[in-house]
Amino acid sequence: MRIDLNSDVGESFGEWPLGRDEELIPLVSSVNVACGAHAGDPLVMTRTVRLARGAGVAVGAHPGYPDLQGFGRRDMSLSPEELTATIRFQLGALAGIARAEGCELRHVKPHGALYNRAATDKALATCVAEAVRGFSADLILVALAGSALQRAGASAGLTVAAEAFADRAYERDGTLRSRRLPGALLESPQQAAAQALAIAREGRVGTHDGETIAVQAQTICIHGDTPGAPEIARAVRRSLEAAGVVIQPVESAG
Amino acid sequence: MRIDLNSDVGESFGEWPLGRDEELIPLVSSVNVACGAHAGDPLVMTRTVRLARGAGVAVGAHPGYPDLQGFGRRDMSLSPEELTATIRFQLGALAGIARAEGCELRHVKPHGALYNRAATDKALATCVAEAVRGFSADLILVALAGSALQRAGASAGLTVAAEAFADRAYERDGTLRSRRLPGALLESPQQAAAQALAIAREGRVGTHDGETIAVQAQTICIHGDTPGAPEIARAVRRSLEAAGVVIQPVESAG
Amino acid sequence: MRIDLNSDVGESFGEWPLGRDEELIPLVSSVNVACGAHAGDPLVMTRTVRLARGAGVAVGAHPGYPDLQGFGRRDMSLSPEELTATIRFQLGALAGIARAEGCELRHVKPHGALYNRAATDKALATCVAEAVRGFSADLILVALAGSALQRAGASAGLTVAAEAFADRAYERDGTLRSRRLPGALLESPQQAAAQALAIAREGRVGTHDGETIAVQAQTICIHGDTPGAPEIARAVRRSLEAAGVVIQPVESAG
């Protein structure tokens, strides 16, 4: 039994630090690095890739809407051509920095409002998947389990890693509980560890209101911007390993 | 006898057009595409690469200081780490877009204040050359003939294309006459054609004050932002071809 | 009988010119100056205010979404607090530059996607109107005739100038024909002049499909980014003056 643990990293910008990347990166098996559009800058990207390479974790891109002030969390209307171009720009920028550090991109996971919209908007999901495939058919696309993006990635011929969340509460329909509602975040490392274990071993997750639903996931996300992210990662890792689950990156079928 | 003709293109941004790229690109053998820092955006870059690929010209990167408002023409103090990172970011971003269009980068030429400073500042020139080589040792570095950047590129083991200008007046010491002085630009296509021919065939150029100096160049620049750029390119091209000079991209020794 | 003629100006950015402001500004009675978010920069704003002051036309602000690459034409989801803050920032920035040029702001007209959304979204319209009033209760709010923004401005106690368009085709329901459909723009100066005259004198406008509808407007817009804007403005002006309509800015009741 195996699972990938991923985390969004490299979200500092210029003088502004964000996240505890040095602690968190060695605890996961894959990192999604911000590409300078919603967060990150060339120097932050360089340092983040170095940390990831040093820790031996898989490096992927975390492209988002070009909205630094809004951290890519504000919905924006980009035309398909604009969206395709900005995704390839961001993938290329990170790949260029990674290449100079002796490292190749393994996967891509959209960020924030782009991730959320691609989960339900079929046309947008197809645009994202095609933008990635045009850049490289070998990249693994990370998409919310059960989402439109998961289906679009498969249709485009990409290897898709379905994603579940250790530290977010679920609704009965399999969607994530909105961050605006109480109880959206699981802040206790124990709760997160239990949820990760249920996902990895049983393909099941408890919902916010006490039901149990099925979730088929190859990768589990631990949010890097939660204050206690390293503690959560440590607890998740320990509980998975204790149960004999192997933590390693998803492999591309490409 | 052969020479490369290059031009800076892809300098539009968002709603703002700049340059007559559609006319100019087919008239040269190499184009330097802005990478989104001082000009260009992901969509402009995509369209520019398509035009260049359609015209069969060599595609290179034109990285500049991250200063859109100043068009990369204002000097800025970046640390060597920042400069290295932004150059690789820009090369990668353009390479990513080019790759999705089935096209590879052949060369790189710094823009504006970065180009000017790298011509005389040895430490900066070395930083630029090493940043490029770390990205790819196969990229040709385009540098002002006789400049610190030309020497730094050679020391770094890169193929360097020394550059001269068809449409700029020269001073006796081989530098370009400052744009702030009268007579800095050769606006007549005939003058530019004569200057290009002297450079390509004889390795000589007439100075602003009537002398003749030696210039060893493998590539000649025609500025894309001059209003009459296509007319100048046409005259230069015609005069070179009439003299039996073959117009083609520089080849990498890498 | 009187009417205001307004135009969006100051939409250049850095090295990129846009519009024929020097010709257009003296032909209208009010200008809406871009404030550095979707277009314009501090230097462009300074020069534009000087032109307007020299021509004796009323100076107003033209705030838009903070999206330079999309020219403020891409819809964005800002929270009410973010929207309020960016509007006041933009009004203040232009007012600061105007003040140093000995000139005061008279009006404010939202730009692009913000203008369009405020025409139908009541909550957003209220947010815009309150943001303006908090900055100054004396500013005139320019809003599409019949729009939610017109009503919100009146509710907020602002003087509102209802706006109609000389160079855009109308639908039967009083909305503007979408720019994506054929015939959305009236490109002939004669047509635009006839439409302006009908609006100013009769409070009526012909629709795209041959009907006539009522439009109550105190100001008529001539788009600055149409190539023939000055020609259209000249024809509109001539036809209004020939009919005895006085062209002058709206006056604040504040």
Next chain:
Amino acid sequence: MRIDLNSDVGESFGEWPLGRDEELIPLVSSVNVACGAHAGDPLVMTRTVRLARGAGVAVGAHPGYPDLQGFGRRDMSLSPEELTATIRFQLGALAGIARAEGCELRHVKPHGALYNRAATDKALATCVAEAVRGFSADLILVALAGSALQRAGASAGLTVAAEAFADRAYERDGTLRSRRLPGALLESPQQAAAQALAIAREGRVGTHDGETIAVQAQTICIHGDTPGAPEIARAVRRSLEAAGVVIQPVESAG
């Protein structure tokens, strides 16, 4: 005996917090608020002005070079027209937000590389002073004690508040010890308090190498981006008050 205590605040941006403004603001008598160019955004500016107004401290502007990624600490070559325009833009933007919060700007203090360059570059200092005066002759200009900016402000007819530093080491020539050298920052609240007291009461400050020099200052800066800024401010305040020094904003003679 009286002195002003000032601190640079509002340096967060978007999702990125910076500084402990809520604790620090009530401890000083004047705050310099970032204006969206090197730090701050419209929402951060709004919240910062509210905090300052609530604490009853004087609100001033802290304009910097338009370089968010470099936090305004990288030197940039702006033309005098560009610099004048961006300063007025920034002053206006903050004044607009402050006005909507019922608060007026009292002073202005340049930030980072702009502050440093204006301390020694006479032409730049004059440009800054004239830019401020054109915006408002009533604004107090905060300038390094003994600097070119102090003289330029006086020549321009502005009230100038000469500034000294509680938490920075001095060299014998009255300049600040470079941040790149050891011992540049006084990190102990006790040391900073002693230095502030010597400046306020005796017009003297001890240098890094054990000398004592004269410093005439009306305002003392406590850096907001030092981790222990509130602790330093508390110690400085306590020691000044215990010695009978009144802490209050400088008054404009304008």
